[in-house]
Amino acid sequence: MRALIYLTRRSLINNLKKAVRKPTTLIALIFAVLYVIFMATSLGSLAVSIRLDSVRGLVIIATLWTIYITLGNFMAYSSRKGVIFRPAHAHFVFTAPISPKLVLVSSAWMNYLTSAAVWTVLSIGGLTVFQVPAWKVLLFFLVGCVFEVTVELCIMVFLYTNDRLPEKLMGGIRAGIKVFLVAFTLAIVLYFRENGLSVESASAFIDWPVLRMIPVIGWQVAVYRLILLGPTTLNLICTVLYLASAGIFITAVFRMKCDGGYYEEAAKFADDYAEIRQRKKNGEMILSMNEKKRRFRRVKDKITAKGAKAIFYRQLLEYKKERFFIFSKVTLICVIVAVVCSYSLREAVNETGVPEFFLLGIVAYISLIMSGYLGKWESELKNPYLFLIPDSSLKKLWYATAMEHIKALADGCIICIPIGIFWHVRPIYIVFCILTYVIIQADRLYTKVIAQSLLGNVFGKTGQDLLRMVIQITLLGLGATAAVLAGIFVNPQLVFPIVLAYCMLITVGMAILASLRFETMEQLV
Amino acid sequence: MLEIQGLSKSYGKNLAVDNVSFTVPDGRVGILLGPNGAGKSTIIKSIAGLLRYRGAIRIEGIPSRNIEAKRIFAYVPEIPSMFDALTVREHVEYIRMAYGSSISDEEVEELLKEFEMEDKQDKLGNELSKGMMQKVSICCALAVKPKVILLDEPMVGLDPAAIKTLKEVVLKLRDQGVTVLISTHMLEMVEELWDIMFVMEKGHIIGSYNREDAQGKDLDELFFEMTGGEK
Numbered sequence: 236m237r238a239l240i241y242l243t244r245r246s247l248i249n250n251l252k253k254a255v256r257k258p259t260t261l262i263a264l265i266f267a268v269l270y271v272i273f274m275a276t277s278l279g280s281l282a283v284s285i286r287l288d289s290v291r292g293l294v295i296i297a298t299l300w301t302i303y304i305t306l307g308n309f310m311a312y313s314s315r316k317g318v319i320f321r322p323a324h325a326h327f328v329f330t331a332p333i334s335p336k337l338v339l340v341s342s343a344w345m346n347y348l349t350s351a352a353v354w355t356v357l358s359i360g361g362l363t364v365f366q367v368p369a370w371k372v373l374l375f376f377l378v379g380c381v382f383e384v385t386v387e388l389c390i391m392v393f394l395y396t397n398d399r400l401p402e403k404l405m406g407g408i409r410a411g412i413k414v415f416l417v418a419f420t421l422a423i424v425l426y427f428r429e430n431g432l433s434v435e436s437a438s439a440f441i442d443w444p445v446l447r448m449i450p451v452i453g454w455q456v457a458v459y460r461l462i463l464l465g466p467t468t469l470n471l472i473c474t475v476l477y478l479a480s481a482g483i484f485i486t487a488v489f490r491m492k493c494d495g496g497y498y499e500e501a502a503k504f505a506d507d508y509a510e511i512r513q514r515k516k517n518g519e520m521i522l523s524m525n526e527k528k529r530r531f532r533r534v535k536d537k538i539t540a541k542g543a544k545a546i547f548y549r550q551l552l553e554y555k556k557e558r559f560f561i562f563s564k565v566t567l568i569c570v571i572v573a574v575v576c577s578y579s580l581r582e583a584v585n586e587t588g589v590p591e592f593f594l595l596g597i598v599a600y601i602s603l604i605m606s607g608y609l610g611k612w613e614s615e616l617k618n619p620y621l622f623l624i625p626d627s628s629l630k631k632l633w634y635a636t637a638m639e640h641i642k643a644l645a646d647g648c649i650i651c652i653p654i655g656i657f658w659h660v661r662p663i664y665i666v667f668c669i670l671t672y673v674i675i676q677a678d679r680l681y682t683k684v685i686a687q688s689l690l691g692n693v694f695g696k697t698g699q700d701l702l703r704m705v706i707q708i709t710l711l712g713l714g715a716t717a718a719v720l721a722g723i724f725v726n727p728q729l730v731f732p733i734v735l736a737y738c739m740l741i742t743v744g745m746a747i748l749a750s751l752r753f754e755t756m757e758q759l760v
Numbered sequence: 761m762l763e764i765q766g767l768s769k770s771y772g773k774n775l776a777v778d779n780v781s782f783t784v785p786d787g788r789v790g791i792l793l794g795p796n797g798a799g800k801s802t803i804i805k806s807i808a809g810l811l812r813y814r815g816a817i818r819i820e821g822i823p824s825r826n827i828e829a830k831r832i833f834a835y836v837p838e839i840p841s842m843f844d845a846l847t848v849r850e851h852v853e854y855i856r857m858a859y860g861s862s863i864s865d866e867e868v869e870e871l872l873k874e875f876e877m878e879d880k881q882d883k884l885g886n887e888l889s890k891g892m893m894q895k896v897s898i899c900c901a902l903a904v905k906p907k908v909i910l911l912d913e914p915m916v917g918l919d920p921a922a923i924k925t926l927k928e929v930v931l932k933l934r935d936q937g938v939t940v941l942i943s944t945h946m947l948e949m950v951e952e953l954w955d956i957m958f959v960m961e962k963g964h965i966i967g968s969y970n971r972e973d974a975q976g977k978d979l980d981e982l983f984f985e986m987t988g989g990e991k
Contacts, residue, residue: 238858242843245854249845249884322841323885327851327900330808331858332830398812494825499811 239333239341275356279364286433290463293365295437297357297375297459298446301383302419305452308387310412312394313405315500318343322509325502335495339395340388347384354379367463374462382481383455389484396493447473451480516696531556543626546615547634554638561642569649572601577657584658591664594654595734598668599715601650602675603707612636612680621753628753632746635753636680640673647672667731674738675711681745682706684752710741761786762807762908762939767815769802776802778963779815787937789930789953791944793983794960800943801838803960804912807941808835819908831859834906838913840897842885848872848896849881855900863903871899874925891917898926908939915949927953947980954979959986
């Protein structure tokens with residue numbers, strides 16, 4: 236145990252020292268604190284506005300949190316993915332003479348910290364927004380932080396270290412929980428749609444006695460109700476059951492044998508987690524830990540192109556091997572944007588009589604804001620062969636990014652054509668919007684290369700993206716202003732060609748600047 | 761002594777290691793050889809306690825998953841993974857605590873000096889090159905003062921000086937009665953080290969040799985004789 240405490244303590248101290256030396260961490264910390272304050276005050280105001288600012292409001296929130304977090308944890312722990320391990324754990328901790336149970340319990344400190352943070356926020360809310368007496372809040376906090384965390388810990392140890400439960404059974408339980416959570420969420424949505432979102436309707440839903448009869452989760456809710464609302468027969472019985480079950484869990488966990496069988500899954504998780512972190516760091520869009528390894532199709536094709544052109548044809552071959560060719564998660568987002576905008580904004584936009592301007596606005600917004608657009612071009616700069624190809628840097632830049640322009644064209648069509656048809660936009664303006672989308676996306680790529688060159692890794696990917704956005708918005712904003720002025724004072728029809736021509740001019744300029752980055756690899760910071 | 765008895769391991773329906781048994785006696789250096797995909801890594805990871813398996817693995821007669829067995833066992837994985845926020849010295853310090861090792865500060869200094877890491881003691885895990893990580897990994901394993909040590913491709917990424925040091929260390933360990941098992945592809949690197957060799961293919965041990973029975977043949981000669989390949 237002493238060794239594990241030493242490991243955590245030293246890591247924490249060294250990380251803090253490193254953070255103090257890095258300006259980005261400080262900036263991120265300030266932003267995070269401001270964001271938390273903003274979120275807390277917004278949620279407080281929301282609670283007041285929907286008249287949830289009473290003891291019953293806190294009961295509702297604590298009930299929903301308990302149901303979701305307990306079931307979510309159960310799912311994660313049953314697949315042995317709920318505790319974050321690093322490859323270094325497999326190397327230095329799993330092989331060390333330390334009890335595997337102790338390794339598990341100590342490695343889950345982040346989970347306890349999250350729970351403690353949530354119960355702290357809820358308790359502060361209890362005192363300030365929900366007007367709960369201080370002694371009740373204290374009790375509520377203790378039960379949340381001590382009992383709930385203890386039960387969570389017991390469930391975690393039981394599920395991680397129990398090799399006797401067959402994997403099929405665990406899989407079945409996981410599927411059951413998923414179905415329950417989806418059904419429960421659906422029931423909540425339907426219920427509030429029927430009865431409206433108010434403290435009365437929420438209370439009526441949460442007061443449903445069956446909810447408290449669900450073993451462990453429901454009993455836990457009963458404890459909070461006992462503290463906050465006072466005793467009822469059901470609350471008292473369920474509280475006793477909860478305390479008894481907690482006692483049984485603790486005894487079972489102490490008595491359970493564990494020789495480290497879970498290390499196999501934990502080591503695999505550590506490798507997967509490290510890989511996903513690396514992919515995220517490289518700017519790839521990863522939505523879940525469960526994303527399977529990519530499988531490629533078999534394609535018989537030859538690259539016959541020469542010089543920089545070979546980069547494009549190599550990328551084409553790679554995309555042909557992908558399951559969905561050039562279509563990715565971004566395409567899916569484009570489809571969702573198209574569907575949502577086509578239906579939901581149709582009437583409002585048509586009433587204005589200028590739907591083409593709204594379409595242009597959507598195109599500009601999406602292409603400037605969406606940053607998780609990692610294509611194969613970004614990995615080109617990390618490939619030394621790029622710099623060895625005997626061709627001009629401008630050509631290399633063009634062929635390394637040409638496929639991205641084709642992808643942007645496809646995405647632009649997916650967004651603009653359906654929205655354009657639904658909003659009755661004239662075809663010529665749809666074409667203008669698609670071309671503008673492609674050009675702004677191209678500009679985004681080239682500006683990103685420049686931002687990378689200017690900042691290096693000092694401010695990380697987020698810093699690079701922020702600088703990219705500032706440069707783009709400033710430069711393209713000037714053109715947009717000029718186009719709007721021309722539209723107002725000369726002819727509204729001029730807006731589209733001016734925007735397109737100006738964006739193209741800026742993009743070409745950016746491309747020439749960015750091509751310098753393709754000269755030598757040394758520029759990679 | 762390291763004993764492997766009837767070790768089998770499957771990944772889904774794929775049987776990676778099938779009923780493998782072998783023993784490396786006290787104070788001997790065993791070499792585990794075999795082409796890629798033969799099952800060496802699976803055996804190594806099973807011995808290190810990182811996989812579930814069928815069969816028995818004993819370290820000095822104690823089941824390998826037992827805490828007492830782990831206390832006298834050291835492992836150098838093929839790919840070292842450092843704690844990002846721990847310095848080189850802190851890695852060794854952690855090992856000293858975790859294993860309750862009797863290694864003194866002077867011995868740690870000596871060890872780090874031997875592998876030319878004495879001036880890199882304050883470097884963090886994420887500031888090290890692959891070769892340096894491998895050196896730290898070896899130093900940590902030696903800081904355990906083990907009775908059985910397992911080295912998986914230990915020479916990969918090391919500079920010539922470190923390879924020479926490592927060879928000397930292995931011979932010194934052998935002289936001290938420590939059991940050593942090395943898994944490697946670099947036959948010429950372990951030529952002067954081995955006492956007993958095991959050759960694996962498709963999840964089985966297809967042959968083994970003691971140095972005394974090898975009649976002066978080279979390691980690669982013996983290996984290709986068994987696997988049917990050409991030298």
